[in-house]
Amino acid sequence: MTERLVVIGGDAAGMSAASQARRRRGPEDLNIVAFERGRHVSYSACGIPYLVAGDVTDPDDLVARHPAEFRERQRIDLRLASEVTAIDADRREVVVRDPEREYREPFDQLVIATGGVPRRPEVPGALALGIHGVQTLEDGIRLLGYLDRHRPRRAVVVGGGYIGLEMAEAMLRHGLDVTLVDAAEQPMRTLDPDMSALVADALRQEGGTLRLGETLEGFATSGGRVTAVHTSAGEIPADVVILGLGTRPGSDLARAAGIAIGETGGIRVDRRMRTSVPGIWAAGDCVETFHLVSQRPVAIALGTHANKQGRAAGINIGGGYATFPGVVGTAVSKLCAHEVARTGLSTAEAVAAGFAPYGVVTESTTRAGYFPGARKIRTKIIAERTTGRLLGAQIVGEEGAAKRIDALAVALWHGMTVEEMTSLDLSYAPPFAPVWDPILIAARKAAEALA
Amino acid sequence: MTERLVVIGGDAAGMSAASQARRRRGPEDLNIVAFERGRHVSYSACGIPYLVAGDVTDPDDLVARHPAEFRERQRIDLRLASEVTAIDADRREVVVRDPEREYREPFDQLVIATGGVPRRPEVPGALALGIHGVQTLEDGIRLLGYLDRHRPRRAVVVGGGYIGLEMAEAMLRHGLDVTLVDAAEQPMRTLDPDMSALVADALRQEGGTLRLGETLEGFATSGGRVTAVHTSAGEIPADVVILGLGTRPGSDLARAAGIAIGETGGIRVDRRMRTSVPGIWAAGDCVETFHLVSQRPVAIALGTHANKQGRAAGINIGGGYATFPGVVGTAVSKLCAHEVARTGLSTAEAVAAGFAPYGVVTESTTRAGYFPGARKIRTKIIAERTTGRLLGAQIVGEEGAAKRIDALAVALWHGMTVEEMTSLDLSYAPPFAPVWDPILIAARKAAEALA
Numbered sequence: 001m002t003e004r005l006v007v008i009g010g011d012a013a014g015m016s017a018a019s020q021a022r023r024r025r026g027p028e029d030l031n032i033v034a035f036e037r038g039r040h041v042s043y044s045a046c047g048i049p050y051l052v053a054g055d056v057t058d059p060d061d062l063v064a065r066h067p068a069e070f071r072e073r074q075r076i077d078l079r080l081a082s083e084v085t086a087i088d089a090d091r092r093e094v095v096v097r098d099p100e101r102e103y104r105e106p107f108d109q110l111v112i113a114t115g116g117v118p119r120r121p122e123v124p125g126a127l128a129l130g131i132h133g134v135q136t137l138e139d140g141i142r143l144l145g146y147l148d149r150h151r152p153r154r155a156v157v158v159g160g161g162y163i164g165l166e167m168a169e170a171m172l173r174h175g176l177d178v179t180l181v182d183a184a185e186q187p188m189r190t191l192d193p194d195m196s197a198l199v200a201d202a203l204r205q206e207g208g209t210l211r212l213g214e215t216l217e218g219f220a221t222s223g224g225r226v227t228a229v230h231t232s233a234g235e236i237p238a239d240v241v242i243l244g245l246g247t248r249p250g251s252d253l254a255r256a257a258g259i260a261i262g263e264t265g266g267i268r269v270d271r272r273m274r275t276s277v278p279g280i281w282a283a284g285d286c287v288e289t290f291h292l293v294s295q296r297p298v299a300i301a302l303g304t305h306a307n308k309q310g311r312a313a314g315i316n317i318g319g320g321y322a323t324f325p326g327v328v329g330t331a332v333s334k335l336c337a338h339e340v341a342r343t344g345l346s347t348a349e350a351v352a353a354g355f356a357p358y359g360v361v362t363e364s365t366t367r368a369g370y371f372p373g374a375r376k377i378r379t380k381i382i383a384e385r386t387t388g389r390l391l392g393a394q395i396v397g398e399e400g401a402a403k404r405i406d407a408l409a410v411a412l413w414h415g416m417t418v419e420e421m422t423s424l425d426l427s428y429a430p431p432f433a434p435v436w437d438p439i440l441i442a443a444r445k446a447a448e449a450l451a
Numbered sequence: 452m453t454e455r456l457v458v459i460g461g462d463a464a465g466m467s468a469a470s471q472a473r474r475r476r477g478p479e480d481l482n483i484v485a486f487e488r489g490r491h492v493s494y495s496a497c498g499i500p501y502l503v504a505g506d507v508t509d510p511d512d513l514v515a516r517h518p519a520e521f522r523e524r525q526r527i528d529l530r531l532a533s534e535v536t537a538i539d540a541d542r543r544e545v546v547v548r549d550p551e552r553e554y555r556e557p558f559d560q561l562v563i564a565t566g567g568v569p570r571r572p573e574v575p576g577a578l579a580l581g582i583h584g585v586q587t588l589e590d591g592i593r594l595l596g597y598l599d600r601h602r603p604r605r606a607v608v609v610g611g612g613y614i615g616l617e618m619a620e621a622m623l624r625h626g627l628d629v630t631l632v633d634a635a636e637q638p639m640r641t642l643d644p645d646m647s648a649l650v651a652d653a654l655r656q657e658g659g660t661l662r663l664g665e666t667l668e669g670f671a672t673s674g675g676r677v678t679a680v681h682t683s684a685g686e687i688p689a690d691v692v693i694l695g696l697g698t699r700p701g702s703d704l705a706r707a708a709g710i711a712i713g714e715t716g717g718i719r720v721d722r723r724m725r726t727s728v729p730g731i732w733a734a735g736d737c738v739e740t741f742h743l744v745s746q747r748p749v750a751i752a753l754g755t756h757a758n759k760q761g762r763a764a765g766i767n768i769g770g771g772y773a774t775f776p777g778v779v780g781t782a783v784s785k786l787c788a789h790e791v792a793r794t795g796l797s798t799a800e801a802v803a804a805g806f807a808p809y810g811v812v813t814e815s816t817t818r819a820g821y822f823p824g825a826r827k828i829r830t831k832i833i834a835e836r837t838t839g840r841l842l843g844a845q846i847v848g849e850e851g852a853a854k855r856i857d858a859l860a861v862a863l864w865h866g867m868t869v870e871e872m873t874s875l876d877l878s879y880a881p882p883f884a885p886v887w888d889p890i891l892i893a894a895r896k897a898a899e900a901l902a
Contacts, residue, residue, distance in 0.1 A: 012886065047819060047881045061821035162880075206592050303886045304879035325874050332878035341878055368498060370512035403884070404855065406877045410861035413875060424864060426857045427783035427792055428755035430498045433753045433854070435463070
């Protein structure tokens with residue numbers, strides 16, 4: 001008998017799961033229905049800041065695969081503008097609302113890929129015109145339209161994480177006066193303060209203003225449109241406001257259905273992406289995953305994880321075997337010509353996880369110092385005291401700096417010590433690295449600091 | 452009593468050893484004498500092609516540290532233009548010849564860092580003017596002088612390895628007609644033929660001519676100056692010839708002194724860089740090292756290994772403990788805008804080492820496909836049949852492609868399988884990678900090919 005797979009959410013995780021299941025099981029064996037509440041599926045949410053900045057000129061470029069491809073080539077019954085409002089785990093049905101009706105759809109297998117919910121500040125004026133989130137493709141298109149119509153002069157970005165910084169760059173590239181507000185004393189809280197200070201410097205160098213340690217208290221409006229941001233330290237005039245406060249796991253539907261939710265607020269899944277209810281799977285920004293260094297659950301909203309998790313779920317539903325063993329917390333971003341990357345635990349995270357860490361910062365160049373285009377790269381290694389085990393690493397530099405984090409992420413994956421890392425056979429030629437690669441220098445200094 | 456350390460060779464390995472020993476033991480405890488037969492010490496030999504190409508304009512830029520620094524700041528008795536002609540292991544002395552005299556110098560500890568010996572073809576005309584090696588800084592300066600004085604129009608590069616390709620680029624950048632001759636059917640024999648074919652295409656695209664499968668038979672000369680290169684397939688007119696045939700380990704002195712030489716022709720050393728004779732150490736291009744994948748000895752001439760090995764020897768001589776556990780065979784190079792990298796074993800090397808390998812080539816982009824500056828990257832994974840264990844990887848691409856080899860080198864270091872690699876937490880953001888990093892795509896395809 002034909003089984004029915006229902007997928008909630010048409011973005012990276014959901015559509016990867018649907019595609020992988022289909023690759024292994026034909027339409028006669030598996031019926032696949034996917035519900036997406038928006039109008040776009042399978043697009044790069046991480047690309048939205050670059051659409052707004054102008055690096056990407058056509059929103060369609062962000063779309064990896066169009067609905068027709070899923071429908072015609074993969075025989076996936078993809079229903080847009082269709083929001084799942086409830087999961088009935090007992091009756092094995094979901095409740096769906098589309099512009100015309102509400103109905104129930106039965107499933108044998110279910111994939112929950114409901115993504116993240118943007119954090120929105122609960123302060124006066126938060127619904128005013130000119131205040132923009134940038135989570136969905138629609139959000140990005142709407143913001144571009146606003147910039148075009150209203151030609152704002154002053155932008156305030158609320159939140160100094162990855163999205164906040166990327167949106168600060170986007171606004172600077174539009175020629176706006178940009179102020180970034182963050183409640184913490186540093187932007188990029190996922191970095192150690194000494195490294196995030198470099199990011200703050202970079203933003204100032206690009207012409208941005210930082211208002212750190214200021215809590216958002218509300219928005220001043222005029223005629224329903226935002227005119228200023230109120231913080232604990234005063235008022236900042238604003239013609240447009242970007243909310244970059246990140247997301248929380250979109251686990252409400254699952255929670256209401258009695259599916260186990262973890263301590264991070266994400267849906268609990270095992271390494272095969274199974275939830276606590278048999279036949280119900282989850283993947284993407286709505287789940288929590290395992291941090292291989294802290295050995296604790298963690299919720300990280302990132303497209304690459306969503307893709308891998310969705311793929312694993314789909315392979316398993318398709319009858320194969322695939323796992324998502326966890327993450328080491330790798331991330332990368334850029335701010336104009338400045339590159340930022342991190343992996344593993346920050347010093348504060350390491351302490352919270354029960355480690356006694358120490359940190360060493362080294363400065364080097366991306367190419368041999370004498371080679372044209374050699375750029376500065378600063379690398380911080382965080383290692384365990386007494387053992388020298390690598391716990392985390394952070395990079396701030398210029399062109400060619402950030403992607404080096406990958407070698408550190410693989411070293412971290414294997415629990416290498418900094419002493420072992422000094423022997424790593426990393427590639428060397430003058431256009432690509434100094435004779436001691438920045439990573440080797442960092443490992444050496446960290447090993448010497450241990451001895 | 453003060454011990455005496457003698458170092459033979461003033462380049463990366465020798466001077467690293469001397470410096471590290473000095474850091475741990477002061478002049479009252481350790482007397483250090485270093486002999487260098489040339490006039491320069493501690494320079495980047497790998498930078499010479501870029502000096503010739505014009506990327507680096509001052510030869511002095513390639514010098515990491517000057518003689519005065521070693522002499523004055525480190526109290527190392529550095530003697531230039533001083534060639535060690537023999538090692539007397541029994542009497543613990545070396546025989547030294549300088550422009551004025553020959554003398555013997557006693558040692559308690561000895562570091563042999565005699566480097567590599569460039570392979571020179573034993574064919575008629577090989578000593579003609581206009582035929583240039585590019586091993587030493589003097590060679591590079593001499594070649595630049597020749598280009599300047601004689602304004603050659605046609606260059607022939609003999610040898611299609613790293614140096615050959617880098618010198619082909621250098622000659623193209625001087626506006627010369629460039630022909631590259633190699634006895635093999637492919638340049639870059641350290642790559643698999645399907646990947647080296649991409650390098651050959653790149654060279655043609657940049658305007659070079661390839662003469663493959665042609666054996667060098669001699670040089671035509673006129674008035675003592677080269678006028679053409681004779682190969683098994685005919686004559687190639689040449690105003691200047693660059694020899695890029697690589698090097699062999701410079702182990703003759705050691706061999707004559709009765710020190711054990713390995714099957715590769717390099718000096719045999721253990722992981723602490725000790726030779727077969729107590730108190731005699733060796734490091735750099737003159738030694739053979741352990742290949743961690745093939746588990747066989749291998750001789751690889753590369754500045755980064757030389758530096759690490761010299762450092763390890765120096766730390767050990769200084770009373771510390773440091774090892775050089777071996778290599779996985781990582782290398783990187785570029786040809787104009789094309790980047791080439793490899794690590795581990797090629798398919799042929801894997802077969803020779805007793806593995807049954809399979810290979811998978813994937814094509815992707817260095818950034819998200821929609822992001823400006825996304826460049827093509829082709830990745831080949833070589834893995835073991837039945838286990839999927841990674842044995843090697845090769846990358847040919849454009850800007851941003853090659854340095855990705857480092858993550859693969861670390862994966863190889865740990866004997867990862869391609870299936871495990873599909874879960875690696877590599878950094879993702881649109882300016883830095885597609886949502887599936889090229890390495891993840893390569894691992895996935897290799898894992899699928901296994902299943």
